[in-house]
């Protein structure tokens with residue numbers, strides 16, 4: 001593998017082609033499918049070669065905590081699909097979120113973050129960053145004035161999810177990137193809910209994009225993984241040293257699973273969206289559903305913006321069941337196909353009650369302010385026949 005797994009795909013390939021072929025580096029065996037290199041280390045023909053590699057004069061592999069041919073193919077492919085200069089893979093989505101922030105921050109720095117975040121992302125901005133002397137200002141993501149007021153000299157970066165977990169709040173990425181850039185800060189976007197198949201925040205000015213590859217990128221509930229995508233300078237000078245020396249590396253096996261996941265990402269995400277759109281329309285009409293949030297519905301508060309930033313409404317629907325927690329639990333327990341699980345982006349439809357699971361740690365007042373009520377449930381529409389899903393949802397709603 002003379003090219004060290006870093007072969008650039010010919011320019012001009014479209015995203016679906018890149019998803020199948022981008023970044024592939026064939027070994028001298030000529031395998032059709034990407035090879036799985038389960039190796040922790042690499043050998044050198046002579047001591048001089050080891051010296052050259054450690055000096056950076058030869059870009060061969062050194063150790064799989066730093067890089068690995070299979071992991072490299074995953075990184076190359078996802079970067080090509082995103083339109084990013086570079087990507088680095090991580091063991092989980094949270095390792096990606098943590099590294100994307102910690103690698104660029106030091107005591108005294110300031111961060112502006114949208115308040116509507118996945119529970120663990122909130123833990124990083126609420127608990128971990130302040131412990132190291134980083135000041136954090138939380139804002140209501142869709143309110144651009146709050147970003148304008150919060151950004152100031154000393155602001156190093158902003159952080160947001162769009163659509164957010166679980167309330168599917170949509171934030172104007174271009175406008176927020178503009179505000180942050182004016183203050184000399186970078187924008188980090190957690191794009192887990194859409195993947196590069198639906199939304200590419202760098203097209204709107206984001207500097208860094210992070211993924212939980214555990215979600216739609218694997219998409220079949222098998223492995224954990226993550227990725228940080230950014231420009232060459234940020235990856236090389238800021239992120240790489242942090243990841244190399246702290247070690248949240250993606251295993252080659254998981255990278256291989258995710259690499260194959262990317263090949264079908266576009267097809268799967270299209271079907272997730274089609275199923276979710278039909279389910280959301282049915283929920284919005286149902287008497288026992290008191291609120292339906294789905295970016296693809298005209299009733300979503302940021303529908304127009306969502307359709308500008310995303311190619312479709314996504315695979316996630318958040319809705320409120322009449323009867324608060326008791327109603328929601330009765331509905332969840334009555335479902336026969338849809339599984340109760342806090343995971344998402346799986347081929348199997350999954351549903352969760354955020355107030356008692358993913359967002360349990362956030363106190364009830366803050367939770368209510370975020371719009372997460374006792375009757376709120378979050379559905380990840382799977383790839384089953386949508387009519388079976390609709391039948392299941394209707395029979396369970398009848399029991400509420």
Ligand SMILES: *Cc1c(COP(=O)(O)O)cnc(C)c1O
Pocket residue numbers: 092093094095097118120121161165190192193211212213214215224225226
């Ligand atoms: C799941 C998720 C994460 C964390 O990813 P893991 O792979 O579980 O570590 C981060 N951000 C968002 C928006 C998520 O949905």
